[in-house]
Amino acid sequence: MNRSRLLILSFSPIEGDARVLKQIEGLSNDYDVTTCGYGPSPSGVSEHIRIPDDMPVWRYSRALLIARLYRIAYLRNHAVAFAHDALKGQEFDIVLANDVDAVGLACALKPVRGVHADLHEYSSRQQNSWKFRFFVRPFVEWMCRRYVARANSWTTVSEGLAREYEREFGFSPQVVTNATPFHDLEPTSCKETIRFVHSGAGLRNRNLLLMAQAVEEASNEVSLDFYLTPNNPDYIAELRRFAEGSARIRVHDPVPYRDLIATLNQYDVGLFVLPPVNFNYAWALPNKIFDFIQARLGVVVGPSPEMASYVRDHDLGVVADDFTVDATRRAIESLSPQVVAEFKRNADASASPLSSETQVMIWKRCIDHLAQQ
Incomplete structure (x- = not known):
């Protein structure tokens, strides 16, 4: 036939x-x-x-x-x-x-x-x-x-x-x-320091420095690793300079996509606060949210309607009140290793249907x- x-x-x-x-x-x-x-x-x-x-x-x-x-x-x-x-x-x-x-x-x-x-x-x-x-x-x-x-x-x-x-x-x-395609992984255990991660494009209009500043200012024990593609080398250089003065922030080169989910799996929480600087950003539902889920991570996002809906509906993490450093910091400070462990279990339960x-x-x-x- x-x-x-x-x-x-x-x-x-x-x-x-x-x-x-x-x-x-x-x-x-x-x-x-x-x-x-x-x-x-x-x-x-x-x-x-x-x-x-x-x-x-x-x-x-x-x-x-x-x-x-x-x-x-x-x-x-x-x-x-x-x-x-x-x-x-x-x-x-x-x-x-x-x-x-x-x-x-x-x-x-x-x-x-x-x-x-x-x-x-x-x-x-x-x-x-x-x-x-x-x-x-x-x-x-x-x-x-x-x-x-x-x-x-x-x-x-x-x-x-x-x-x-x-x-x-x-x-x-x-x-x-x-x-993201289904990955047969288990959530990793959350230690005393909650390990945040962000992967994606190194673009200035994504205001990645906002997330770095929020982690740096948080009162709880946290760290943040970036894995960024070199879309804007000057902006990534600014992030690297910020990270050099911090014990909490690290900026890495991107990993091949075939290795990304396994790399993310070693962390605890995926972080993505995306200021709504244009219509597509305001209504974004990016692949990285699904990458975080397949990596069995908790999630912290800004109040972007599409992302916030997934986080709330599946009890995956915390939605910041707005797109500022202070609101992101407060969302980060609301987490404890015990709370994050529960979010990671919920991500595990959602991995197949999502x-x-x-x-x-x-x-x-x-x-x-x-x-x-």
Whole structure:
């Protein structure tokens, strides 16, 4: 029996894109999967169309955007044009398009059964700069109305983003969280010093120094280790200088993702207080929350609605009153080794139901539905 042909399209380095890799793993057993994106071929696919690295999709013509010639700007984008030409002549039953930039191309390919759009964030509000608001946001909103709204089904990463997509553009995505695959681990014991950990991007607008200051000022016995990717080397250098003057703070290089959960498992509490400096940050439900759960850690977060809901609903930890150093410090000071041990046990109980395996099935149901039409 011939399997339906599925194109997974993503203007990202697919081999390092955890969300797209989960799509491939969850769908390749039942579909003949072709991928199109940057970087080498991921495992488990029949064919991979590699977009040249020197064609970043974000590089649209500034003059065309200023002139509001959006269709021409989209079609002349080097990455979009390359992928269109490379895929020309191939027939797909379904295209799974990742993020807004991919959906227009997915529609142009005219798959037999339809297009599913997976929206990783709220693309029209990625930044607050005036240049983004004036030049880029109207273009992204145009893509959402012209292309994304024409897809046959949609998913996104959190309830807040799903509600806003429906309010602003009229389509209603299902939610597929950035959950982490299940790891068969046990909670480690919590010693007298509570060991906090934060892993992720080294970005200034995440205000990582706030968390470091809160740990430094806390009255209980605590420490904090950072594992950061070098997104902003200058900011990481500032953090390292702060850590050099502290007995509690350490800044490490990132570990490979395959080793991350085992590394986190040696700690007690995952810490992530994310100031809501843009819409996506305000409604963030990032993969690190699920990393913390799979590592069997307690969790301390700020009052970000999506993260706070998971922490409270599953009794995983503490939600700070606001996004300040003082509120974060008070949340940290509310913990004792005994309380943390209970949060770690709750994370252990939540690890299976909150794993990515349950989330991937939502994509599969969407794609199966299209395949059966």
